[in-house]
Amino acid sequence: MEAETLSFVNYCLAASLFLIGLYGILARPHLVRKLMAMNILQVAVIVFFIILGYKSDATPPIVRHGDETPIARNYINPLPHTLMLTAIVVSVSTTGVALALLIRIHRRFGTLDESELMEKLK
């Protein structure tokens, strides 16, 4: 495939992941599924940034020994990828806090289904 079609397909992938995540958060009744949908949404953002920094026929920006005149075109941009390392850490911490909350909800109410939960909260 040509590079442009490939990147178009990739962006479509990121966009559909984003929409799947949003749909899951809004429509699924079970809280764990909502959390998983939230993770899918975050993955969509991560994928989006990774495609942003990707170029075909390019290498990581490491200049080989003896290469006097490195050409920028031959290297990918590493910045979006490093940003995503931070975003992954954020995503892991959010998931951790969310799971801790879910454990406490389950201990207290014995269910993680949203409609049952709303019944018990009344």
Added chain:
Amino acid sequence: MDHTPILIVLVPLTSALLIPFLAMGGGRFARAGLLFATAGSLLCSILALRASLEGEVLSYHVGGWPPPWGIEIVIDPLSGVMATLVSFLAVLAAFYSGPYLSGWTARRTGTFCSLFALLVTGLQGIVVTGDLFNLYVFLEISSISAYALLSSGGSKAIVAVFRYLLIGTVAASFYLIGVGYLYAMTGTLNMADMAARLPETSDSPVIVVAVSFIVIGLAIKAALFPLHGWLPDTYTYAPGPVIGFVAAVMTKVSAYALYRILFYVFVAGTGPREPLLLLGWASVIAVVAGSLMALAQKDVQRMLAYSSIGQMGYIMLGIAIGTPLALTGALLHVVNHAVMKGCLFMAVNGVQWRLGVFRVCDFAGMGRRLPLTMAAFTVAALSMIGLPPTAGFFSKYYLALAALESGYFPFLAALILSSLLGAVYFFRVLEKVYLSPENDEETRDTSELPFPMLAPILTLAVLALLLGLFNQTVVTELIQPGLPS
């Protein structure tokens, strides 16, 4: 190199890491650590603000890397004022939390204080950073610590906070995607650098998409009306010292971030007006709907939560009109509302902590039981309604003038209507407090709140008066230097 700007963030961050160790020696030490963290941050903020008011914008290069490659910390009068405001309220809330934490185990106190310091770190970071991605990281630091703190208010709070967590993460993802688009267009993340490069690409549809994502993301965090769903439940069930601080500054800091990006990165005055007008109409609905919903509440804390949604509408309205007068009003209202709402929430939570009541009808005769707390509550409530000479009057006055000057009469009508509604829902409480007889004659506990709780409440009430009386000085000395040039 002067290290004051980074210390605003570093002092609470380091303290947050050390407090769990201090807590091994007892809860006292953890509380002292929290006070040190917030006071240290306040001191650095004031020093930085003073330097920036002398006309020099402090720019600190983290790790010695010059921008646009490294992360830049920028202290101009705007971020200086915000940092001082955030840390000042943090000091008061830390002080206020003393009696609340007194029965807790050392370990629990340590966790609480550590998370609180981390929340302050995140908010201060959002305020001072000059880098769009760094802002995202601080946004998530503050949000994650807020989730943990807010959920300590009981089982209903946990369910509310879980929902807040989902919505908050969606908001942060929206913001991050917007930043991604901007990065793809300009190749930079530094705000000042981006502002210089954006005009070359300003008519590209990508920029419109980026602005939409960022505005929606931050509007969710700031609880602008159609996106406010997480706020009422979260605020209603939150523990006292946390909500006094979170309600006062957290949504305001998101509004500040929106303001900073719209007016310092995009230079909104030059762009098309339609998107801002859309924001304006959303705010008008927020102002009216927030006040109407507040009117319908039986629970005082929930009433204050809905009133917060209305008040965020005022701030967004000022940003949407976008003239210097309107921005003055919006920024002044950020400061005023933080002071007033902090006072109201702390007073109501004090009542709840002492007497265990929270409904409007339970406040009958409270004026005789807790005279000082209720006096402070009254001052803050009058300021929320907007009676001169309290602080709230002047920010609304500036906003009304701005709406009139730019010919947005529906906006003006909404401002007046919501002030009237505000008068109704606050006088409903005040009437109970002062005119109704007490519910049960057996006076269970008639003594005032303990000093550490009372002092912050009274300080904020006095401040609400002072901000009104010296409003001319505040506006010319602190607010107007913070307007975009």
